[in-house]
Amino acid sequence: GHVIALMRALDQREIRGIVEMLPTYRSLGINYDPLIISMEDLKGKVESLQGELWISDKFRQRTIEIPVAYGGEYGPDIENVAVHSGVDVEEVVRIHSSGEYLVYMLGFTPGFPYLGGMDEKIATPRLDVPRKLINGGSVGIAGTQTGIYPIDSPGGWQIIGRTPLKLFDATCDKEFLLEAGDMLKFVPVNTDEYERIKKELDQKTYRMCIKGSRGWGELE
8 A cells, every 4th residue: 555655645746757657566666757857856755755655545546346257168267276275166256256456556468457455265376387378357366366367368377257347458548447556346247247248348338437436337
């Protein structure tokens, strides 16, 4: 929370010379234009915010619901996770979908969210042999982490389900569905519901919105 709080505090102040900020799990990378602001001036502004972060840390977080079809063709590794964890598949789904997850950062591929908050009861090592292709939207587990593949790509995470939502769309003005500081909630859906949501999204008649505003099934 401290990294996100610092990033948002700097963003609110609209400091001239800051080009881009890149949050990670434990640090904040700041790209700046030295012709506009010096490193010493920027360092001073960052340090001056430290005492205010306990106030700034109470930023408003979005909570975004992610519909997921678990198991079957959408989650071919869910049995691996169940066996490794010593529970049945239904319990894996219950545990995975019962938590709320903080988006610490985006990386690896465009829009891939690195999430914190997964219950270690279902922590499972990566696949011994990574797949050459994982479908975009796939939800996976790797050790104590869980995440979502935004686009088709290679990968070695244990795939337990898939969401019909697009986390990255280069054709949209807002290319990324998620941003650092968001909270996620996974919501189990059956295959029929998955296909319905996907069809509606493909037709661009529906969109995913913030929890408490409009839901997946509401027309634009």
